[in-house]
Amino acid sequence: xxxxxxxxxxxxxxLQLNLESTAIDYTEGYTRLGYSEEERKxxxxxxxxxRSLHMSVRKDQAGNRIARWEGREKLxxxxxxxxxxxxxxxxxYDGVAGVLCALAAIHQLQLxxxxxxxxxxxxxxxxxxxxxxxxxxxxxxxxAGMLDKEAICSLEDQEGLTVQEAIISAGLDWDSIQDxxxxxxxxxxxxxxxxxxxxxxxxxxxxxxxxxxIARPVRxxxxxxxxxxxxxxxxxxxxxxxxxxxxxxxxxxxxxxxxLSQSEKHPIVATVGTFNVSPNATTSVPGFVELGIDIRSxxxxxxxxxxKEIDHTLKDIQKEYHVESTIEKIVDNPSVFxxxxxxxxxxxxxxxxxxxxxxxxxxxxxxxxxxxxKWPAGLIFIPCKxxxxxxxxxxxxxxxxxxxxxxxxxxxKSETQ
Amino acid sequence: xxxxxxxxxxxxxxLQLNLESTAIDYTEGYTRLGYSEEERKxxxxxxxxxRSLHMSVRKDQAGNRIARWEGREKLxxxxxxxxxxxxxxxxxYDGVAGVLCALAAIHQLQLxxxxxxxxxxxxxxxxxxxxxxxxxxxxxxxxAGMLDKEAICSLEDQEGLTVQEAIISAGLDWDSIQDxxxxxxxxxxxxxxxxxxxxxxxxxxxxxxxxxxIARPVRxxxxxxxxxxxxxxxxxxxxxxxxxxxxxxxxxxxxxxxxLSQSEKHPIVATVGTFNVSPNATTSVPGFVELGIDIRSxxxxxxxxxxKEIDHTLKDIQKEYHVESTIEKIVDNPSVFxxxxxxxxxxxxxxxxxxxxxxxxxxxxxxxxxxxxKWPAGLIFIPCKxxxxxxxxxxxxxxxxxxxxxxxxxxxKSETQ
Numbered sequence: 076x077x078x079x080x081x082x083x084x085x086x087x088x089x090l091q092l093n094l095e096s097t098a099i100d101y102t103e104g105y106t107r108l109g110y111s112e113e114e115r116k117x118x119x120x121x122x123x124x125x126r127s128l129h130m131s132v133r134k135d136q137a138g139n140r141i142a143r144w145e146g147r148e149k150l151x152x153x154x155x156x157x158x159x160x161x162x163x164x165x166x167x168y169d170g171v172a173g174v175l176c177a178l179a180a181i182h183q184l185q186l187x188x189x190x191x192x193x194x195x196x197x198x199x200x201x202x203x204x205x206x207x208x209x210x211x212x213x214x215x216x217x218x219a220g221m222l223d224k225e226a227i228c229s230l231e232d233q234e235g236l237t238v239q240e241a242i243i244s245a246g247l248d249w250d251s252i253q254d255x256x257x258x259x260x261x262x263x264x265x266x267x268x269x270x271x272x273x274x275x276x277x278x279x280x281x282x283x284x285x286x287x288x289i290a291r292p293v294r295x296x297x298x299x300x301x302x303x304x305x306x307x308x309x310x311x312x313x314x315x316x317x318x319x320x321x322x323x324x325x326x327x328x329x330x331x332x333x334x335l336s337q338s339e340k341h342p343i344v345a346t347v348g349t350f351n352v353s354p355n356a357t358t359s360v361p362g363f364v365e366l367g368i369d370i371r372s373x374x375x376x377x378x379x380x381x382x383k384e385i386d387h388t389l390k391d392i393q394k395e396y397h398v399e400s401t402i403e404k405i406v407d408n409p410s411v412f413x414x415x416x417x418x419x420x421x422x423x424x425x426x427x428x429x430x431x432x433x434x435x436x437x438x439x440x441x442x443x444x445x446x447x448x449k450w451p452a453g454l455i456f457i458p459c460k461x462x463x464x465x466x467x468x469x470x471x472x473x474x475x476x477x478x479x480x481x482x483x484x485x486x487x488k489s490e491t492q
Numbered sequence: 493x494x495x496x497x498x499x500x501x502x503x504x505x506x507l508q509l510n511l512e513s514t515a516i517d518y519t520e521g522y523t524r525l526g527y528s529e530e531e532r533k534x535x536x537x538x539x540x541x542x543r544s545l546h547m548s549v550r551k552d553q554a555g556n557r558i559a560r561w562e563g564r565e566k567l568x569x570x571x572x573x574x575x576x577x578x579x580x581x582x583x584x585y586d587g588v589a590g591v592l593c594a595l596a597a598i599h600q601l602q603l604x605x606x607x608x609x610x611x612x613x614x615x616x617x618x619x620x621x622x623x624x625x626x627x628x629x630x631x632x633x634x635x636a637g638m639l640d641k642e643a644i645c646s647l648e649d650q651e652g653l654t655v656q657e658a659i660i661s662a663g664l665d666w667d668s669i670q671d672x673x674x675x676x677x678x679x680x681x682x683x684x685x686x687x688x689x690x691x692x693x694x695x696x697x698x699x700x701x702x703x704x705x706i707a708r709p710v711r712x713x714x715x716x717x718x719x720x721x722x723x724x725x726x727x728x729x730x731x732x733x734x735x736x737x738x739x740x741x742x743x744x745x746x747x748x749x750x751x752l753s754q755s756e757k758h759p760i761v762a763t764v765g766t767f768n769v770s771p772n773a774t775t776s777v778p779g780f781v782e783l784g785i786d787i788r789s790x791x792x793x794x795x796x797x798x799x800k801e802i803d804h805t806l807k808d809i810q811k812e813y814h815v816e817s818t819i820e821k822i823v824d825n826p827s828v829f830x831x832x833x834x835x836x837x838x839x840x841x842x843x844x845x846x847x848x849x850x851x852x853x854x855x856x857x858x859x860x861x862x863x864x865x866k867w868p869a870g871l872i873f874i875p876c877k878x879x880x881x882x883x884x885x886x887x888x889x890x891x892x893x894x895x896x897x898x899x900x901x902x903x904x905k906s907e908t909q
Binding site: 163205271273274290292294302303304306307308311312313314316318319322325326332333342344347349351352354355356357359362367369440462464 | 774
């Protein structure tokens, strides 16, 4: 298949998977929340493309769609996959790129007359993003047998819809979602392709990344409790301004994470992403701030160090600004290391195909982190423009999608013949 | 009237004006927004108390209630007043104390058999607080002939209700609200009593304050525009974090206003009261912050100095954190100085009555600032516990309310006999 034909195929099916007929919307982007009607529609497009490639498609108990091309022998399948759900006003490539390139790889292999020894699957996982309920990768957790149904059932979205209600309204049986679990010998290996969502590849001038580890978050939820008071009548030295106190903490977290990233072996990132001020009124000294901190590094001890420093700094801030505070660790996920041998093989195959690559870490979670707990697993990053992601402007070129898809064909061949 | 009877009268009518039957709610406080059904109910209580004191009551075109005790002669009335509207979850005393003490003063004078030469009015002004529409003292602006109807008509509350709609739904005629204006010779003097909303009196151990000037605000609305990005994949040194940039500005404003207050003759206060972060999501580097700054001092040039410094600091912050910003001055009110002679008279009368007092400035706006533009006007502060205000915990003792009411009787007597 000529590269130009491949790019045409990719462009056409990229539009289809984003439910577009003529052009990607880089202004409003896409909102296909997990277990929503919009995710279902994109999954139906996935199904229809897979069927056009003569694959069988089944929907499992967690809502994952599993497309399968049977091999010559009854062996555990080589699985590829990603997702089609998005954050609110997200981009057209996060998740879709992986599903699209895997399907394009099948298409290329079939055009080449390739007949696999072992079956090949392309999995479209349900509800990968945490945008809606604050919990991510529900579909792949279920498949890997890691889903804690009770822990998530009553989590709510902003409209008060619970995970359980969303799953039921997606036509699934709540009581049996954990039956989506697959056994160790039901899958051979798992491989995911995803946009980088960062700009390391761009900066390094490499064509793709081979991910060695996934930095998982530690998350804290903090309350800073000052005293709401009249902004006109409360002298500066009488204030207990929760916003001023919280601002001091935001500055500390940013600058300290920057320092640690420069001095330590592995990078660390720390973000205050949620920040809500109360009463949030023109004439009130803010009495209360709730804020959420997300810390990631593949070096779990480094996350722990920064967490302790934040705790310590918070105590200093309490004294300096006469506020009280609470801090709660709400997430503490150890980092996930991917299969070293598989990673080396992916890199070698890429190089033989003439594609430049580099080992790298992922700061974002992906379905592969769950699959890796049970099966040898790999993750390939392709570049996305300026590292912009979770944003309507998210963009990956057709050239890079084609390169990614072609890389997948080489890896699939090597694993299934 | 014995002080104990006066305190009983005050307690009973404090409850009534707060629409309570047994006790003040210091937990949830009171929400009687300007031109709301709740404000109307409290105004009806005001009317009924005034009528029980044999006063006539009229409602003007702006919704102010004007209770009047006729004098022996046809002279411009000595007017007292305040308001009964509150902020959201405000306290039981801000506004109510002034209306209550004025009515109690009338009651005391009547029990004493006092017959005024000139009429005495108690005015319950509409919509003094800016909690709802971001614009304050609508009723007294209308009475003083200062209301810019066009400037406020389309301001909205959080539910999208406009000022015009709220005024119409309060049963008023939008086209004629400016007819509430009174002429120079329709009023003799205006006197307001209000809780301090600060703790200067408490700290100084004085019984009441005689206000010489009202610090009016300069307000800025700022946007900090960074870049929303994935919190896990964007290295610290690649970020354009609008929250980190905004936090730096919040710190500067607080510390600089504190310094200036220590080094300059008049105090200055500066507050970031509104602060909204977007997208406000756990896994996103914040790309946008909108914040509102309120700066007050009776020294207008000091406000201007701090405003310029903020502008300058914002430019530094843009460079340091790679963000863009906009700044708009949305309010620029020169400070208001009250009538010096009237203030001296109030202080002298207080001292003769055995009450300790002090001159002071007001950091909060009050209806008196509008009335002072047209008529000689005075403002008395009584203490409120720990300076807490705009808060359910707001509290003034019955002793202090009684002291305030008794002071008013002495001043009224001196002005109307």
